[in-house]
Amino acid sequence: MHEVSIALSMLSLVEDAFRRTPGARRVSKIRIEVGLLSLVDVEALRFALRTVARGTPAENAVIEIMVSKPVFRCRKCGYQWSVSDSDINRIAGDEEKRMILHIYPDVAAKYFTCPRCGGNSIDIVKGRGVVLLDVEIETA
Amino acid sequence: MNIVITSIGKDLIEENEREARRLRSIYDEAGMKVYEFLGGPGSGKTSVIERLLEFMLQEYRPEEVGYIGGDVATSLDAERIARYGVRHVQINTGGICHLEAHHIETALMFLDKGKGLKVLIIENVGNLICPFNFPLGAHARVLVADVTEGEDKFVKHPLSTRVSDIIVINKVDLAPVMGVNVERMVKDARKLNPKAPIILASARTGKGIRELYEALKAAPFPEEEEEEVIVLR
Structure with a gap:
């Protein structure tokens, strides 16, 4: 469940970027790299991010998650x-x-x-x- | 329509660790030792802390001791601690299963940023998994497990066992009733954590609490030795 906390921190960074972009309409893609030794479950993170992004400009963003080797x-x-x-x-x-x-x-x-x-x-x-x-x- | 790509490149895990280091410097600046208690729901964290306070209050005045308790809901724990007259704050995480650095920072504001405190006890949300990913910069992390949770508690939670500075096996007075082999629990814990003192305790009878109090005084513990090598082949 720590994925939810990570997703919330990410969302706030995404929203910051959105606010700083003149004429921003919506977030179309979010790219994330998850280390193989990070203790984070990729699918849980994706689900968490989708859930916390509901009702925000990132609601329908494509979430791209890459797993990086140590x-x-x-x-x-x-x-x-x-x-x-x-x-x-x-x-x-x-x-x-x-x-x-x-x-x-x-x-x-x-x-x-x-x-x-x-x-x-x-x-x-x-x-x-x-x-x-x-x-x-x-x-x- | 245009697309703007904004590079962020922020590592959230690293961020947590940075936050923990920042908290540690706040503690050190205030001149207080901080002990974090972690363990599953019902393992007896609050009871162990209550008994520990009896020892602490022989050395410190109540206003020199602080308590921050994290729970999903209610202020029951802080109410129990309040009876000891120490300064206390209850955090309700509202569903989040662990305390985070910002929770502690907010709680510290209610404790005058730790001014006048010699000791601060942080009781994390009852959970043996997530809190271990969110360090709070404490000088010692105390894992409380109890014999009624099952003999295999430590092997099932290798990370928690591994990163703890002190391991308390609580409710040992119930071991015969539960038919639990405490020796085996100690052996399992030792395998995963070669260094932490393992204390057999019972908050009910008071067993092991003085030992815990003495062990806490040794904090902060030196970082794990760099050269230690375990070859498993």
Whole structure:
């Protein structure tokens, strides 16, 4: 249900943009990027945003949500890399570990070692965020 | 018809974390320690806080202790806390299942921005999931679970267990009646959270409350060590 709170914050940013746009008629598109490790459910977010946008200029906006892969950086050698879902499955192994990875993103780094130097002190550079990328506004 | 694309690029999760850091600096400026209590409905958060207040009030005057309670509806919790004479504010979220930074900021206005407070207790909405995504900048986050919620509480809520600074297992006096293996609960919690003190407590009998009070004094706790590595293969 935290998706509702995120949707409300997004809506207020969208409405700000709408107010600042001269001759704005309606919001036609909202583009969002959701990190794979963000703990946010994409469909719940879409539903929440649709619901909170009712009766606002964003009511009928197309909601485009992209899921972004996590990016890790090795603290030792600075190398950056991403992982695919299949890598996550391969590295994390069984179901339970995958679940922990999903529910507890901060632990994700600990499942991975740097592919270049083998270091295992890793930062999550990307993949935890929920970013409102941009809004498309129709004007007169 | 024209279309204007406005780039926003704002990360809402990062925003929450920034807000939490901002709250922390407000707490520090006011010179108060802030303890957040989290746990499912009925786990005994308010009762544990009541017993804790008995200890706190031996050290602090009532006006040096603050309480902010979050609930979807009613001011029942704040009324219970009011009996201790401490400064208190009840927030009704009106449906939102967790407290957010702006709730705390508003509540702080009713507490004179924390002026004169030494300790502030924040009791979050009874919920074991969402509040953990909305940090409030507290010096310690205390997870309250109880034996009647089921032995597998911690494994089912790995995130909550993991990010807590202190874990209280409440109502342990009921464990024999419930047929619950407390040892197993402790083991589960320890697996997910290697550092947090785990306190076996009973708000009813007073067991473990002094221990909790002592544990809170150690807050804020150092951040998790960077070099710690868990390899699961």
